[in-house]
Amino acid sequence: MNATSWLGRLKAGLTKTSSQIGGGIADIFRKRRLDDAAIQELEDLLITSDLGLDAAARLVGNLKKTRFGKEVSDQEVRAALATDIADILSPIAIPLEIDVARKPHVVLVVGVNGSGKTTTIGKFARLYKAQGLDVMLAAGDTFRAAAVEQLKIWGERTGCPVISGKAEGDAAGLAYEALQQATSRGADVLLIDTAGRLHNKADLMAGLEKINRVLKKLDESAPHDCLLVLDATIGQNAHNQVEAFRDIVSVSGLVLTKVDGSSKGGVLVALSERFGLPVHAIGVGEGAEDLQPFEAGAYARSLMGLD
Amino acid sequence: MFDSLTGRLSDVFDRLRKRGALSEADVDAALRDVRVALLEADVALSVVRDFIAKAKADAMGENVLRSVTPGQMVIKVVNDALIEMLGGEAEELNMMAVPPVGIMLVGLQGSGKTTTAAKIGLRLQTRDRKKVMMASLDTQRPAAQEQLKILGEQAEVATLPVIPGQGPVDIAKRALEAARLGGYDVVLYDTAGRLSIDEALMGEMSQIRTAVDPHETLLVADAMTGQDAVNVAERFHETAGLTGIVLTRVDGDGRGGAALSMRAVTGCPIKLIGVGEKLDELEEFHPERIANRILGMGDVVSLVEKAAETIDQEEAEALAKKIQKGQFDLEDMSKQLQQMRKMGGLSGLMDMLPGAGKMKDQMAKANIDERMIGQQEAIISSMTKKERSRPKLIHASRKRRIAAGSGTTVQDVNKLLKQFQTMSKVMKRMSKMGKKGMMRQGLQGLMPGMSNSPF
Ligand SMILES: Nc1nc2c(ncn2[C@@H]2O[C@H](COP(=O)(O)OP(=O)(O)OP(=O)(O)O)[C@@H](O)[C@H]2O)c(=O)[nH]1
Ligand SMILES: Nc1nc2c(ncn2[C@@H]2O[C@H](COP(=O)(O)OP(=O)(O)OP(=O)(O)O)[C@@H](O)[C@H]2O)c(=O)[nH]1
Ligand SMILES: [Mg+2]
Ligand SMILES: [Mg+2]
Numbered sequence: 001m002n003a004t005s006w007l008g009r010l011k012a013g014l015t016k017t018s019s020q021i022g023g024g025i026a027d028i029f030r031k032r033r034l035d036d037a038a039i040q041e042l043e044d045l046l047i048t049s050d051l052g053l054d055a056a057a058r059l060v061g062n063l064k065k066t067r068f069g070k071e072v073s074d075q076e077v078r079a080a081l082a083t084d085i086a087d088i089l090s091p092i093a094i095p096l097e098i099d100v101a102r103k104p105h106v107v108l109v110v111g112v113n114g115s116g117k118t119t120t121i122g123k124f125a126r127l128y129k130a131q132g133l134d135v136m137l138a139a140g141d142t143f144r145a146a147a148v149e150q151l152k153i154w155g156e157r158t159g160c161p162v163i164s165g166k167a168e169g170d171a172a173g174l175a176y177e178a179l180q181q182a183t184s185r186g187a188d189v190l191l192i193d194t195a196g197r198l199h200n201k202a203d204l205m206a207g208l209e210k211i212n213r214v215l216k217k218l219d220e221s222a223p224h225d226c227l228l229v230l231d232a233t234i235g236q237n238a239h240n241q242v243e244a245f246r247d248i249v250s251v252s253g254l255v256l257t258k259v260d261g262s263s264k265g266g267v268l269v270a271l272s273e274r275f276g277l278p279v280h281a282i283g284v285g286e287g288a289e290d291l292q293p294f295e296a297g298a299y300a301r302s303l304m305g306l307d
Numbered sequence: 308m309f310d311s312l313t314g315r316l317s318d319v320f321d322r323l324r325k326r327g328a329l330s331e332a333d334v335d336a337a338l339r340d341v342r343v344a345l346l347e348a349d350v351a352l353s354v355v356r357d358f359i360a361k362a363k364a365d366a367m368g369e370n371v372l373r374s375v376t377p378g379q380m381v382i383k384v385v386n387d388a389l390i391e392m393l394g395g396e397a398e399e400l401n402m403m404a405v406p407p408v409g410i411m412l413v414g415l416q417g418s419g420k421t422t423t424a425a426k427i428g429l430r431l432q433t434r435d436r437k438k439v440m441m442a443s444l445d446t447q448r449p450a451a452q453e454q455l456k457i458l459g460e461q462a463e464v465a466t467l468p469v470i471p472g473q474g475p476v477d478i479a480k481r482a483l484e485a486a487r488l489g490g491y492d493v494v495l496y497d498t499a500g501r502l503s504i505d506e507a508l509m510g511e512m513s514q515i516r517t518a519v520d521p522h523e524t525l526l527v528a529d530a531m532t533g534q535d536a537v538n539v540a541e542r543f544h545e546t547a548g549l550t551g552i553v554l555t556r557v558d559g560d561g562r563g564g565a566a567l568s569m570r571a572v573t574g575c576p577i578k579l580i581g582v583g584e585k586l587d588e589l590e591e592f593h594p595e596r597i598a599n600r601i602l603g604m605g606d607v608v609s610l611v612e613k614a615a616e617t618i619d620q621e622e623a624e625a626l627a628k629k630i631q632k633g634q635f636d637l638e639d640m641s642k643q644l645q646q647m648r649k650m651g652g653l654s655g656l657m658d659m660l661p662g663a664g665k666m667k668d669q670m671a672k673a674n675i676d677e678r679m680i681g682q683q684e685a686i687i688s689s690m691t692k693k694e695r696s697r698p699k700l701i702h703a704s705r706k707r708r709i710a711a712g713s714g715t716t717v718q719d720v721n722k723l724l725k726q727f728q729t730m731s732k733v734m735k736r737m738s739k740m741g742k743k744g745m746m747r748q749g750l751q752g753l754m755p756g757m758s759n760s761p762f
Binding site for chain 1: 352415529
């Protein structure tokens with residue numbers, strides 16, 4: 001994954017989305033004085049990117065402090081906002097580190113229904129496999145129709161063995177067995193898929209807690225990472241999701257998927273300020289290679305329609 | 308869905324109600340709060356703007372500000388605008404066409420199309436006695452066709468046999484042909500997820516539409532979608548000519564703004580809502596009931612319907628008699644808990660009760676949640692039959708046994724017993740109050756010690 005391909009892909013994904021917000025800002029600030037009306041319009045534009053009311057108000061507040069009443073160009077405003085957003089996001093742009101001494105490094109992947117968990121696992125499998133690691137996958141979604149088959153196809157695509165049980169079997173039991181197998185094989189990474197579940201369903205969340213607990217029986221430190229997969233089309237509900245999953249399985253990092261869509265995933269800015277959880281990667285397509293590291297500066301600039 | 312919006316609006320309304328005269332500035336201030344409430348509920352900005360402009364124009368009408376109760380009038384203006392935005396009457400799937408009636412499902416990746424296809428198939432087949440065939444046109448996602456096939460088996464709805472390598476448009480044509488030959492009433496087309504900005508796949512969708520000309524084209528969208536809901540709905544509407552919207556994951560705690568946004572920009576009715584992963588978890592959408600729910604007026608109609616579906620009439624009457632005689636015991640409490648769960652759990656019930664919005668906050672503060680119901684059921688089921696009918700028997704050592712048996716603590720057991728007492732008291736009060744009193748006072752009238760009782 002070199003820098004140009006990362007930027008290229010991200011831009012291909014983001015320019016479609018940011019052309020809207022970018023275009024909007026261009027309209028507002030073509031040689032214009034930054035007055036209250038302009039500030040309001042700018043704030044509104046950030047709101048349409050799902051930044052949320054508070055984050056949007058704070059960002060334009062900063063801008064107001066330094067540039068109020070001045071004649072500002074469109075480019076300047078975008079750059080200033082991008083810098084502020086990048087400042088917020090750069091502390092959380094942290095790749096997922098695999099500790100090969102753990103054998104296996106266990107990664108539990110969780111999230112609401114349809115957010116992109118299984119696909120993200122396929123993408124990580126490809127990434128680590130390419131780095132020469134021995135990767136195993138566990139089909140922990142024993143609930144959804146054809147979830148196991150779906151992961152098996154990802155296993156074939158990436159050349160990683162998939163541990164699966166019978167449909168409608170016990171997910172925690174399967175996770176336990178998978179960790180046993182991965183340990184005896186001496187695998188480097190074990191990626192565990194889980195069934196999608198809404199964070200407000202106590203019984204389903206308890207099921208997740210159980211998977212977590214059972215893994216610890218075999219390895220006190222497992223899972224070594226717990227990834228919450230968030231869909232970039234999500235609105236302010238992302239706050240509830242992060243909070244609930246964090247409380248149940250101590251989420252260690254986020255992956256934002258479908259960033260190639262027209263949604264900007266702007267809620268990430270507020271999530272970053274509130275939870276400070278690392279963003280390990282972003283999904284920019286449905287293919288195995290469509291996983292990219294999260295880069296705060298590039299993301300922020302693309303979000304503002306720059307470059 | 309809609310909880311936070313309900314909370315915010317009720318605060319705004321409370322403030323308005325307290326006022327005698329209202330100035331234009333007062334109305335502006337209230338509408339600013341309404342604006343914030345809508346935006347925080349993920350209603351798209353453009354939709355919010357139109358909404359506020361309309362509400363403002365209506366509120367400024369002279370009869371409003373000069374009326375005796377201007378606060379009430381402004382509330383009514385906002386109510387009416389909200390109901391209008393959600394659409395009026397519930398609209399069903401339109402089946403008025405020459406069979407096989409085509410229904411195509413489209414939407415973003417992972418929004419719930421395949422699951423919804425099977426839900427609709429099951430519903431049409433069992434409720435409306437239609438002969439249904441489903442076809443997966445998803446050649447994109449791994450195991451997508453397998454997924455629909457399995458769901459078809461679960462729902463006992465026929466699926467079109469898969470021919471590997473065939474493209475979406477050809478599959479659609481083959482499905483229509485097979486449905487015609489097989490004498491099917493309905494053919495459901497499940498399509499691959501696609502981004503609204505993916506020109507190629509959007510083009511393919513419009514080709515499919517041209518090829519089989521479905522009678523209904525439904526956009527399947529996640530209730531938790533943010534501001535982009537308007538763009539997505541607009542793009543899909545332009546390209547596929549939507550006839551309706553299905554909102555999924557309404558069982559989540561999303562704020563539901565997407566529902567308002569998408570309906571507003573497309574003018575298409577929300578025809579169905581998905582309220583769970585299981586195939587029977589699909590419901591009709593009733594705009595006026597939802598508007599009432601948002602406005603904190605409760606959805607009594609749905610509550611009664613739900614109750615009628617889940618409550619065993621005889622059991623309920625037997626219970627009522629026991630209550631009147633003051634014989635309510637832990638066994639009964641356990642049954643109540645079960646019933647409550649069947650009816651959508653505590654929060655499901657609370658959503659539908661008038662004036663329960665505030666109580667829900669209190670409950671959240673007191674940490675009363677669904678998990679507690681499960682825990683309480685576990686505690687009661689760890690008791691002996693004797694203990695259940697005579698809770699007084701339960702002393703220290705028995706409490707320890709029950710706690711161990713249910714994986715809880717003695718404090719939890721104590722808490723439950725205390726709640727049982729409170730509940731028995733409430734039951735007595737209820738039987739005195741009679742049916743009428745309850746209707747008038749609502750739940751609040753029953754609940755003095757709310758903070759430590761979930762009922
Ligand atoms: N465009 C795009 N699509 C994605 C991305 N990630 C996942 N998808 C698609 O989103 C859909 C759902 O992905 P899954 O990986 O099955 O999601 P999941 O979270 O495992 O779903 P459940 O197991 O049902 O909860 C599929 O159609 C994927 O191809 C992404 O980064 N971009
Ligand atoms: N809680 C809940 N989950 C739902 C609902 N509808 C669908 N799901 C879940 O959402 C996930 C995705 O559903 P699918 O039907 O596979 O979505 P799709 O739109 O066909 O996905 P793609 O074909 O990949 O675009 C699955 O885990 C479903 O079980 C709903 O109303 N409530
Ligand atoms: Mg999955
Ligand atoms: Mg599908």
